[in-house]
Amino acid sequence: MNTTEQHLVAYDYVVVGGGSAGCILAARLSEDPCATVLLLEAGPDHAGAESVDRPATWATLLGGEYDWGHSYAPNPLLDGRAVPIPRGRVLGGSSSINAMLWYRGCADDYDAWEDAGAKGWNFRTLLPYFRRAEDWEGGATELRGSGGPLRITRPTDPHPIAAGLLGAASELGMAVLDDSNGPDIEGASLANLTVADGRRVSTARAYLDPAAGRPNLTVRTDATVIGLVFGGSRCVGVRYDDGAGVCEVRAETETLLCAGTISSPHLLLLAGIGDPTQLRRHGIDVRVALPGVGRNLQDHPLLMGVNFRARTPLGPARDNGGGAILNWKSDPSLPQPDLHAFVVQGSHATPEVAARYDVTGDVFAVSPGLMRAHSVGELTLQSADPAVAPRIDPRYLSDPRDLAALVSGLDRIFDLADTASYRALIEHPAAPDRRLSGADAEEFVRTSCATFFHTAGTCSMGYGPDAVVDSDLRVHGVEGLRVVDASVMPVLPSCNTNAPVIALAERAAALIRGEE
Numbered sequence: 370m371n372t373t374e375q376h377l378v379a380y381d382y383v384v385v386g387g388g389s390a391g392c393i394l395a396a397r398l399s400e401d402p403c404a405t406v407l408l409l410e411a412g413p414d415h416a417g418a419e420s421v422d423r424p425a426t427w428a429t430l431l432g433g434e435y436d437w438g439h440s441y442a443p444n445p446l447l448d449g450r451a452v453p454i455p456r457g458r459v460l461g462g463s464s465s466i467n468a469m470l471w472y473r474g475c476a477d478d479y480d481a482w483e484d485a486g487a488k489g490w491n492f493r494t495l496l497p498y499f500r501r502a503e504d505w506e507g508g509a510t511e512l513r514g515s516g517g518p519l520r521i522t523r524p525t526d527p528h529p530i531a532a533g534l535l536g537a538a539s540e541l542g543m544a545v546l547d548d549s550n551g552p553d554i555e556g557a558s559l560a561n562l563t564v565a566d567g568r569r570v571s572t573a574r575a576y577l578d579p580a581a582g583r584p585n586l587t588v589r590t591d592a593t594v595i596g597l598v599f600g601g602s603r604c605v606g607v608r609y610d611d612g613a614g615v616c617e618v619r620a621e622t623e624t625l626l627c628a629g630t631i632s633s634p635h636l637l638l639l640a641g642i643g644d645p646t647q648l649r650r651h652g653i654d655v656r657v658a659l660p661g662v663g664r665n666l667q668d669h670p671l672l673m674g675v676n677f678r679a680r681t682p683l684g685p686a687r688d689n690g691g692g693a694i695l696n697w698k699s700d701p702s703l704p705q706p707d708l709h710a711f712v713v714q715g716s717h718a719t720p721e722v723a724a725r726y727d728v729t730g731d732v733f734a735v736s737p738g739l740m741r742a743h744s745v746g747e748l749t750l751q752s753a754d755p756a757v758a759p760r761i762d763p764r765y766l767s768d769p770r771d772l773a774a775l776v777s778g779l780d781r782i783f784d785l786a787d788t789a790s791y792r793a794l795i796e797h798p799a800a801p802d803r804r805l806s807g808a809d810a811e812e813f814v815r816t817s818c819a820t821f822f823h824t825a826g827t828c829s830m831g832y833g834p835d836a837v838v839d840s841d842l843r844v845h846g847v848e849g850l851r852v853v854d855a856s857v858m859p860v861l862p863s864c865n866t867n868a869p870v871i872a873l874a875e876r877a878a879a880l881i882r883g884e885e
Contacts, residue, residue: 380407380587382881383607383620384627385594385636387412388462389572389867390854390874391627393502396518396576397878399586406586407618408577409609411593412458415573421465422568425686425714430466435459439631442762447815450721454668454761455822456629460590461573463629463822464867468711469569469689471521471561473499473872474740474864475554475705485859486831488840498875499868505561512551518575519871520565524688527559529794530712530733531692535559536790538695549694550868555706557695562688563867572871592616595755597624597640597850599656604640604850623849623881627874630824630856631748634663635759637828637837638750642847651753657846661835663748665826667861668763669709670744672775673819674717674736675782676728676800680793683731686714696740697781699774705863707741708778718800721816726800733794735785737778738821740863743768748827765818775818776810823866828856842877853877 382398384391387410395408412435415421420430430436437456443449457463476492483491500514506522509515524531535557539545544556563570580586591612598606598617606619626633634643641648641656643663648655691713696706717734718726746763766772783804786795798804801813828837828844836859838844842851855870862869879885 379619379621380405381620381622382406382625383618384408384625385607386410386462386626386628386632386854387460387573387577387588387590388457388627388629388854389464389870390877391625392461392572392577393871393874394625394627394853394878394881395586395588396580397875398881399580399583401882402583402585404585404622408586408588409592409594409607410460410588410590412460412590414590415460415465415571418459418465421459421461421571424469424562424564424567424569424689427466427468427569427689431455435466437631439758439761441820442760444762444765446766447818448721450719452765452819454820454824456631460577460588461571464563464571465569465573467822467867468691468865469563470694470711470865471519471563471868472549472694472864473868474862477705478860478862478864479869481860482830482858486833486836487859488832490830490840495869495872495876498872498879501875502871507548513548518579519563520570520575521561522564523559523561524692526687527692528687528712528714530683530714531559531688533790533794534693534695534712534735534785537785537788540788540790541784543695543697554696555698557693560689560692560694560711564689594628594636597636599640602846603848620849623851626850626852627854629854630666630827631759631761633852633854633856634748634827635750637662637844638759639753639755642844647750651750653753657844659837659845661829661837663759663827664835665829665859666746666748666761666763666824667742667826668746669738669740669821669823669861670742670765670771670775671738671819671821672736672779672814672817673719673722674713674734674817675779676716676718676726676732676734676798677786678796678799679731679733680796681731683714683733690714699777705741707739707774707863708737708781709740709863710735710737710778710782719817719819722800726802728800732799735782737775737782739771739774739778743770761824763820763824766815772811772814775814779805779810779814821865823861825855825858825861825866828852829859830857831859841880851877851881
């Protein structure tokens with residue numbers, strides 16, 4: 370297709386973005402043979418992408434051909450660094466390039482959505498959709514599902530670094546959990562992974578591939594949506610660039626934005642939906658005044674990481690290159706854990722840390738991060754040109770409580786390293802090369818702070834002055850347009866975002882089909 374005028378095509382549903390949420394919506398909505406569904410993905414097909422399939426080497430995908438290549442704005446609190454923020458640009462989206470961790474945090478995380486104004490969204494209403502998605506290796510329980518599209522497994526032969534974390538935590542009096550998605554989350558556990566038979570299980574593999582033969586489902590890759598099309602107050606379709614020209618497609622029932630926490634608000638702003646002052650600054654006519662578009666940006670800051678020189682060669686990487694996680698409280702008075710760590714079967718360091726310390730050879734890391742950050746940022750336009758990425762700023766460490774918690778996390782990693790379980794594996798600390806305190810610890814946090822790439826919140830769900838979508842995920846003031854991705858989360862859960870996005874998309878499909 371080369372010209373919009375000569376190639377107007379209509380579908381019942383147009384899904385923008387073939388990531389974790391988009392693949393699910395396309396698959397679930399096309400289960401109705403009377404509904405026609407078009408899925409548009411900016412990146413390539415996942416078929417034949419062998420590097421995507423290999424769990425142990427997933428980190429090599431970051432910054433590569435399947436990554437959008439976004440970066441956060443330079444942050445003076447991080448010594449002026451611009452932190453890369455990986456986002457998947459391939460069918461399956463970030464579920465095709467992430468660390469494959471299936472972890473949903475605690476029930477309070479989702480009850481907080483309802484408390485923030487997202488009526489009807491809480492752990493009780495989301496649990497059936499977590500379970501619907503799962504094919505948990507342990508079988509169905511009140512909290513876990515079986516027979517769903519996504520196979521969820523634990524390491525069967527954990528790497529010594531992963532097993533060491535469980536032993537070290539136990540020595541420090543911390544719980545060792547059988548299941549990180551069980552009733553309790555505080556303590557150490559083997560990771561739940563979206564891995565089956567040694568291969569990644571993305572949403573493209575789990576949901577879209579089985580639906581590929583349906584005549585009512587069309588998937589177009591290498592198709593970048595550049596604008597929304599309106600008829601009065603209704604979104605009636607989208608414009609996209611397929612490399613050969615700009616095309617227009619009509620959505621007879623609804624347009625579903627599943628483009629992620631960066632691209633979904635970006636498309637809304639380009640369409641004149643957002644803060645009027647910001648829109649006028651870029652010469653964009655105000656269609657709907659929704660000042661919350663792009664605000665409430667939340668992410669989990671990660672220390673990348675605490676590295677140790679191994680006593681013996683580490684051998685080939687196993688599972689997802691990690692295999693174990695740990696949750697604990699920076700302050701015993703907290704109701705739930707706020708700190709999280711995972712192991713890395715290799716070095717894990719920012720370029721600045723790697724330039725200062727020797728992290729070559731047999732080095733492994735235990736990397737802590739903050740899962741309940743207080744700092745909140747925003748996404749804003751830099752241009753009215755769709756090809757110009759927005760400015761993305763999580764304002765890491767702008768709340769001093771976050772710095773204090775991360776310093777506490779750094780200290781706990783050295784406590785773990787001083788146990789018998791890890792002393793047997795560690796020759797000496799590598800980066801930093803000793804336990805730090807005071808200003809030295811704070812400096813290391815600023816130099817090593819990066820991201821879990823859990824960006825969320827920029828199209829927040831609710832009914833207050835900064836809300837963007839309602840409890841049915843419809844954009845306020847617009848007909849025929851919903852947002853279904855991590856951007857609608859009013860409060861970022863204390864976990865990896867893949868599982869909550871998938872549960873959200875499963876429930877959204879049910880809402881759209883009138884099943885709830």
